[in-house]
Amino acid sequence: MLLRHLSLTNFRNYVRLELDLAPGLSIVQGENAQGKSNLLEAIAYLATSRSPRAGSDAELVNWLVREEPYPYARLAAEVEKHQRVERLDITLLPARNNHRYRKQVRINGVNRRAIDLVGLMPVVLFRPEDVELVAGTPQQRRRYLDIALCQMEPPYCRALSEYNKTLSQRNALLRHLAEGGGDPVQELRFWNDKLAETGSLVMAKRQWFINRLEREASLRHLDLSGGFERLRLRYLPSFDPGIRPEPRQRRYPSTASLRERGVAYEALTPEQVRASFLAHLQAGLSRDLAAGMTLLGPHRDDLGFYLGEYNLRTYGSRGQQRTAALAARLAEVTIMTEAGGTAPILLMDDVMSELDATRRAMLVEALTSVPQAIVTTTDWEDFQTPLLEHATRLTVHAGQLTRLSAPVETA
Template identity: 40%
Template sequence: MCYNPPTMLLEHLSLANFRNYARLELDMPHNVGLLVGENGQGKSNLLEAIYYLATTRSYRASNDRELINWLATNEPLPHARLVAKVHRQGGAVQLELTLLGQPERPSDEAPTDEDGLNGRLSLFQPPTASLQKKIRVNGVPKRAIDVIGQVNVVMFGPQDLDLVSGAPALRRRYLDATLCQTNRRYVRVLQRYNRVVTQRNHLLRRINAGHAHPEELAYWDDELITLGSQIIANRREALSLLDGMARDINGQLTDGQEHLHIAYRCSIETGDDIAAGFRDALARYRARDIQAGMSLLGPHRDDLAFLVDGVDMRIYGSRGQQRTVALSLKFAEARYMCGVVGEEPILLLDDIMSELDTNRRRWVLQAIEGGGQVIITATDVDAYSPQFLDRTVVMHVRAGIIEQIGIAH
């Protein structure tokens, strides 16, 4: 996907009490690995474990407790442990993540989203109640914010159709996750920005209730503008690159019949001076924010639009078009990461062939050949040519147990 770059390699994966894996020690193939098995056997769980180690969050679970093997939840100290040994251009990296919990207690409390940040979709989730997350990098204790970017992964799965057809929060989270893996400063700015939004919203509710004065917003407005302007600028810069890459890939997937454009839809009108536009918008809509008790403008309210020949794919795209757009975006993300960090990311492809036609399947197989490390899941090998399988490590997955049944030549 990049021109002859170094490749980061996940060399070994160790799991204990993660999902349906009670114990797993697995040497990973250095090129392409194909996980084959019936539904519900643990193929997607393995990809989720790799993604979780790289980003410290799951792309499927709304609660980290769901990641602990259900048999372990009855133990006095429920826990799950994940370890990855990765080779990078700068040297070896070992990531270790342990979830420690208490025996689960029933609760009638529903999660809330008073701050409008779509908490379950936020890149930075607070620890689950009575669950500790302990992280080490090369044996040294680290915070989650320090782990993101140590290993770069790109995940494509059935849920990614929602990037095109789903809620704006999904698209914001996707773009933020991509930037966080490649820009350590962005991670910290985003985290600070989310805290500022929370504090400002708390003050807005106090003002609305008559317990504070609107002039007290000045400090939080300045912080919102400073941090939010950086986020918008970084997103636009990244998207300008992703847009060109995705357009090229989408053209290849559609034989040049469709032309994709990804547009950044900002909640504020900004010209070259983002901060000035942001400040003007906050002043004009202050009364509305106070009435709502919520910050209604800023990058936490922005969106992406996927346009094919000018047509919005979220509203008017067929399922096949939306899947092609999502596929184009994900392979563009891999190119983007490679260009920024100088190494091929690890590509995780969950059931990628199930809804692709013959031409798109052929394109995918050509795209991953000769690239970096790729882990694919499938219920069978029918979609793969004998020539491809000859160069692939095939592993059978059944009830959380993996058996290697084919070795790449």
């Protein structure tokens, strides 16, 4: 799978871009604030239908056109797969007032849902902010899991989106019931079933992915750290899916200890999780009613990174956290390749400069092992001459890309 052509209109600082992309490695060099991250963001947006960094889609629309009567932004990709070309296309259009935008997604010219787009052009994006994967919030880690899994498994993505819808409906009903709006057990039965059905699929898949991720990431980690300590990754669900509370139990069993040490689960089946989730929902009814929201479920999941006994989030040095995050990204590439039968496009946003020689070498190995990689840098010297000679080289200045043909002068 190859990204052959990228078109951008009014996307961030790219007013107009038509870019042909070659197979192999492309390196985009630019000074600060010229459009390096924006370029990779655009590709990641087309791949996942969401921005890896923007809080809202409005941020993505070029701010000069936002004042125009009909502002819009458009991103389009031509993707080559088995000698066939697919066209992916997202237009951001103003919704009512110009502060919000809605997405219009087309695949080969036909209107589709955003969820149908995800997975057609799998990418793995490496960013300096990846350290947040280990050091950041559970929400950031769930997002990481979702983006990886959605690109690999369309059923996961559909279950997740159903789950989220059901969750907000159940929460609305909980608030209504708390105000005396009916018999909770009766009224919630349908929503509990639906939540457990979709949620169990999400949880079983996450657990599967984390187990896979641990195997691959711990290998990469040994190479990266040159150390002896094994990186452990643990699924940290908000309830123990291996346990069913007693029907009469009025409270959720405690998960504090579960979170502290991280339990390694063998393969969980959706059926197992579903039964446990349902039992936990029933046992936790009064707490949910008091809170006016659902307190347990995959929307409260976390992923733990451990070195030996220690959770790297709380005890890791910045360098250790960075290494673990890098190992996880590299592992993701392998898993995605196996799951999809085709390697993802690697995108790396200026990650070389902060790494030492060993880590750089591992990234270069990954970059040269996939059919296509697009990498940004402020400094050509981040790359060694043989690599530069084989790469397609571009420079970016104020949202304008230029292809270089002359050899790069490096010291």
